Amino acid sequence: MKKLNAFxxxxxFSSVVFAKADECYNCHNSLGDNASKIFTGDVHFxxxxxxxxCHGGNSRSEDMEQAMNASAGFIGVxxxxxxxxxxxxxxxxxxxxxxxxxxxxxxQFRLLEASVHGKLSLSGKERILQCTTxxxxxxxxxxxxxxxxxxxxxxxxxxxxCHSNVVYMRSYNPALPTDQxxxxxxxxxxxxxxxxxxxAADCADCHGYHDIQAPGVPTSKVYKTNLPSTCAECHSNKExxxxxxxxxxxFEKYSEGVxxxxxxxxxxxxxPSCNDCHGNHAATPPGVTSISKVCxxxxxxxxxxxxxxxxxxxxxxxxxxxxxxxxxxxLVKAASVSLLGTDKEAAxxxCHSxxxxxxxxxxxxxxxxxxxxxxxxAVRARRLIEEAEQKGxxxxxxxxxxxxxxxxxxxxxxxxxxxxxxxxxxxxxxKGLSTTKEVIExxxxxxxxxxxRRIGLGISIAIMSxxxxxxxxxxxxxxxxxxxxx
Numbered sequence: 001m002k003k004l005n006a007f008x009x010x011x012x013f014s015s016v017v018f019a020k021a022d023e024c025y026n027c028h029n030s031l032g033d034n035a036s037k038i039f040t041g042d043v044h045f046x047x048x049x050x051x052x053x054c055h056g057g058n059s060r061s062e063d064m065e066q067a068m069n070a071s072a073g074f075i076g077v078x079x080x081x082x083x084x085x086x087x088x089x090x091x092x093x094x095x096x097x098x099x100x101x102x103x104x105x106x107x108q109f110r111l112l113e114a115s116v117h118g119k120l121s122l123s124g125k126e127r128i129l130q131c132t133t134x135x136x137x138x139x140x141x142x143x144x145x146x147x148x149x150x151x152x153x154x155x156x157x158x159x160x161x162c163h164s165n166v167v168y169m170r171s172y173n174p175a176l177p178t179d180q181x182x183x184x185x186x187x188x189x190x191x192x193x194x195x196x197x198x199x200a201a202d203c204a205d206c207h208g209y210h211d212i213q214a215p216g217v218p219t220s221k222v223y224k225t226n227l228p229s230t231c232a233e234c235h236s237n238k239e240x241x242x243x244x245x246x247x248x249x250x251f252e253k254y255s256e257g258v259x260x261x262x263x264x265x266x267x268x269x270x271x272p273s274c275n276d277c278h279g280n281h282a283a284t285p286p287g288v289t290s291i292s293k294v295c296x297x298x299x300x301x302x303x304x305x306x307x308x309x310x311x312x313x314x315x316x317x318x319x320x321x322x323x324x325x326x327x328x329x330x331l332v333k334a335a336s337v338s339l340l341g342t343d344k345e346a347a348x349x350x351c352h353s354x355x356x357x358x359x360x361x362x363x364x365x366x367x368x369x370x371x372x373x374x375x376x377x378a379v380r381a382r383r384l385i386e387e388a389e390q391k392g393x394x395x396x397x398x399x400x401x402x403x404x405x406x407x408x409x410x411x412x413x414x415x416x417x418x419x420x421x422x423x424x425x426x427x428x429x430x431k432g433l434s435t436t437k438e439v440i441e442x443x444x445x446x447x448x449x450x451x452x453r454r455i456g457l458g459i460s461i462a463i464m465s466x467x468x469x470x471x472x473x474x475x476x477x478x479x480x481x482x483x484x485x486x
Contacts, residue, residue: 024051038139080126087131111210155202183282253331292322305417341368370428377436384443393446408432
């Protein structure tokens with residue numbers, strides 16, 4: 001390493017006079033080797049950097065032995081980590097980079113070292129990736145050039161050279177899928193990429209460049225709580241997204257919705273992020289107009305009830321998206337009884353009224369009435385239990401029983417998705433209202449018992465007081481009599 005540092009001064013000195021004399025290039029070019037051919041298109045060639053800038057040696061000497069002498073800093077073909085060490089001699093030196101007129105960041109190597117690709121390879125002697133792995137060697141291009149492997153349109157193919165290699169990837173992470181590229185090209189992003197749209201999201205846009213971290217690392221751009229912001233980098237940019245004719249308020253709405261609040265505010269790791277609904281590499285495959293099947297992965301029972309409901313056929317006939325029609329997509333509000341019924345604010349009123357789809361309108365009204373009845377009955381039961389408890393009565397059994405009414409209310413809200421009035425009524429009346437009625441009666445009995453005890457206690461105290469007074473006067477009378485006899 002120290003020798004390499006010392007020799008590097010010689011590399012740079014020889015490279016700055018490349019324009020005047022570069023015998024390394026002249027010799028290799030005369031031999032017609034591939035390296036010298038592609039080097040003419042290399043960004044380093046355009047900056048006047050000689051072959052010796054990376055390989056060392058004396059580029060001004062025509063004598064092969066002198067040009068390739070170790071005393072002149074010649075290191076030959078860099079191996080392993082030496083490849084990257086050669087690159088960072090310039091790319092980590094801000095002053096040197098600015099002298100070449102470059103505005104590139106000079107912390108790329110620091111980021112690479114800390115990244116998932118900066119870990120040791122299977123040999124344990126070098127990093128998994130070298131700079132040349134992604135950028136190439138003799139044909140290094142500016143990343144803005146369509147010829148660069150790191151150009152936006154080329155990044156997916158560059159990454160897939162490793163990530164689509166089953167044997168190679170299995171050696172590092174057997175659980176990591178190797179079909180990401182195949183999924184990617186089915187997505188909206190991938191299809192735009194194949195149509196040569198450089199603005200379409202590629203691997204680096206989501207995962208980062210030199211600083212790529214595993215998805216499970218909290219600093220990763222695709223970590224659960226970071227992903228919405230990563231997607232928003234493009235999808236919330238009105239100017240950037242203007243050509244695609246889609247809204248740019250998804251992140252704003254998601255953040256206000258029940259899913260966003262759970263994930264971003266309450267840090268509930270099980271709450272859905274963008275990729276849970278839209279997919280990762282296969283984000284929003286063409287032709288998919290509804291993500292209802294995705295909703296059903298979490299809201300299983302709701303999805304099953306809806307699938308067998310009369311609404312399923314009606315939604316299919318009218319091409320209505322299933323869950324989103326009533327609940328929305330990005331701005332998903334916490335489900336409440338206000339969604340049900342015949343009020344203007346109710347979701348049912350979008351399609352049903354007293355003169356349009358009347359049967360459904362009446363059913364919605366009855367369901368809402370039953371739910372409201374159960375809710376008010378449960379509130380009444382709870383208040384009576386609290387009153388009895390405050391009076392010192394034992395009500396633990398009744399309070400426990402009231403939990404069944406709460407469970408029935410939850411089941412009823414789920415049963416709404418069946419849009420079957422008989423099933424819904426069965427849950428509300430047989431499980432809910434019957435329970436609250438029983439609890440109310442028990443609470444009333446406890447309160448009556450309390451007052452009965454108070455009355456009984458009062459009577460008992462009165463009787464005992466009367467007896468005590470009578471006894472007192474009787475004793476006085478005896479004492480008086482005894483006094484007179486003496």
